[in-house]
Amino acid sequence: KRIHILGISGSLRADSTNTIILKTLGSLLPSDTTFEIFEGLGEIEHFSPGLVDTEAVIRFKTAINQANAVVICTPEYAFGVPGTLKNALDWTVGSGDLNDKPVSAISASPLNSGGNNALASLLLTLTALGTQKNEASALSIPNVKGKIADGRVTDAHTLNELSVQCANLLGLIEA
Numbered sequence: 001k002r003i004h005i006l007g008i009s010g011s012l013r014a015d016s017t018n019t020i021i022l023k024t025l026g027s028l029l030p031s032d033t034t035f036e037i038f039e040g041l042g043e044i045e046h047f048s049p050g051l052v053d054t055e056a057v058i059r060f061k062t063a064i065n066q067a068n069a070v071v072i073c074t075p076e077y078a079f080g081v082p083g084t085l086k087n088a089l090d091w092t093v094g095s096g097d098l099n100d101k102p103v104s105a106i107s108a109s110p111l112n113s114g115g116n117n118a119l120a121s122l123l124l125t126l127t128a129l130g131t132q133k134n135e136a137s138a139l140s141i142p143n144v145k146g147k148i149a150d151g152r153v154t155d156a157h158t159l160n161e162l163s164v165q166c167a168n169l170l171g172l173i174e175a
């Protein structure tokens with residue numbers, strides 16, 4: 001069976017730099033690997049314990065369960081992860097959809113800091129969710145605006161870092 005990887009962008013913007021990074025990462029995967037970016041994070045209702053999974057939530061969980069691994073690429077809002085992304089992840093706590101799932105966590109920012117606070121927070125959440133990751137499973141991309149052109153990552157160093165994320169993720173899947 002083919003390896004399938006799910007990308008989740010923490011940004012809902014149409015021309016999101018984080019979504020562009022995910023698309024580029026997807027294009028760097030081996031050709032026998034399928035890649036999909038989840039659409040519909042913004043439709044997921046506010047989580048509260050005891051709520052029954054809605055259609056949007058079921059779509060999200062199904063996408064995770066059908067994937068061998070998940071890559072999350074997120075901006076930083078006010079030193080944290082966007083609420084939309086955290087809300088979606090909170091729905092999976094009780095059902096354990098991300099438990100044992102190999103993950104790659106990426107943050108990108110137009111600032112020098114590369115969204116490091118959001119990345120650290122995301123990694124804590126991914127630890128709480130029982131995901132499979134190692135020291136190489138995280139990447140922060142600073143000054144992202146200058147590394148993208150025509151809807152693609154063009155910076156050679158960043159392209160190499162994304163290839164390393166791909167290889168590490170495929171290694172985690174095989175392990």
Ligand code: FNR
Nearest residue numbers: 011013016017018075076077078079109110111115
């Ligand atoms: C930001 N941005 C931002 N950047 C950062 O590095 N640290 C931060 O704390 C914040 N805070 C923040 C709050 C809000 C409300 C907005 C709208 C933006 C800037 C952010 O990194 C920038 O808008 C990115 O381009 C967003 O990513 P996408 O949408 O291009 O993927």
